[in-house]
Amino acid sequence: MRTAVLREYGEPLDVTERPQPEPDPDGAVVAVEACGICRSDWHAWQGHGEWADDQVPLDYVLGHEPAGRVVEVGDDVKRFDEDDRVVVPFSLGCGACHDCQTGHGNTCSDGLALGFERDVPGAFAEQVAVPNADYNLQELPEGVRFRDVAAVGCRYMTAFHALAHRAEVGGGDWVAVHGCGGVGLSAVQIADALGARPIAVDVDEDALTRADEVGASVTVDGAEADVVAEVEAITDGGADVSVDALGRAETARNSVRCLRARGTHVQVGLTTDAERGEVPLPTDWMTRWEIDWLGSRGMPPARFGDLLSMVEDGALEPGKLVGREVPLDDVSDRLAAMTNYETEGVEVLTF
Structure with a gap:
């Protein structure tokens, strides 16, 4: 063969x-x-x-x-x-x-x-x-x-498990998705199907266009906007659930910081040799606002x-x-x- x-x-x-x-x-x-x-x-x-x-x-x-x-x-x-x-x-x-x-x-x-x-x-x-x-x-x-x-x-099952089973996304939830490659686009479409309001974040216009086509309620161009401030403004206080679908230190931290109190971050993207599996996080801030961090694989x-x-x-x-x-x-x-x-x-x- x-x-x-x-x-x-x-x-x-x-x-x-x-x-x-x-x-x-x-x-x-x-x-x-x-x-x-x-x-x-x-x-x-x-x-x-x-x-x-x-x-x-x-x-x-x-x-x-x-x-x-x-x-x-x-x-x-x-x-x-x-x-x-x-x-x-x-x-x-x-x-x-x-x-x-x-x-x-x-x-x-x-x-x-x-x-x-x-x-x-x-x-x-x-x-x-x-x-x-x-x-x-x-x-x-x-x-x-x-x-x-x-x-x-x-990718699709990973996004589904992350949102439906791990984060238990429900109707009306604001779900920020950082990175609109395959798993990110899957998360956008799935969040929409679950009745949530997905916010697609990327630095590529074509990726954001595709995210809009598959169900994003709002798109955010990370090359032009302060991602955390933009998500907080859109949601009047922060997302309920946020997904790092890329695996870079910047997207992981943005995902955490754009959450409202008692929000949930889901890590799906794997890191590269730039991070080597380790990402610094605002742990005191996460403790203060009772932020949940979830890993999700497959x-x-x-x-x-x-x-x-x-x-x-x-x-x-x-x-x-x-x-x-x-x-x-x-x-x-x-x-x-x-x-x-x-x-x-x-x-x-x-x-």
């Missing part, structure tokens, strides 16, 4: 042939129809994460947002058969531990991250192997296109039904975020474009 292999950090991926995967007894092999190209792939491609013992290995296949058809299942798999249409979450749980059994598989201590760890090569390939298929695979509703849900396995497989049902009935439309479809040979160019934030919404590899 054709794959795109990481040979050196920051260098073009090597598009080459590799043997087709075989399923474990409890696993499945999925033919990839579409796979999102995510900023987390860019972090991995750059070699980030060594400060958290989280650097991806070389001679490895990236890609962690696939959707496709099951082509083979192991002998122990009960829920899935060949030709089933599925979405593959990147946060793969073991299915047996306390966290998995209580609905928190995204924090499984024995879990694996698809496209980031040696044991689970990623989906910039024609096929991808998925362990613990009965627990991890998610059935894709009929009528929903593969390319439209290619980001659901990471989404438990057990809660995918909440999201996919809203996609199926049209309440959520992840396909509107797709800005470009690309072939396997062009994935390296699109990763390079992320370095200077030159991508278009959610970009998707399609076969």
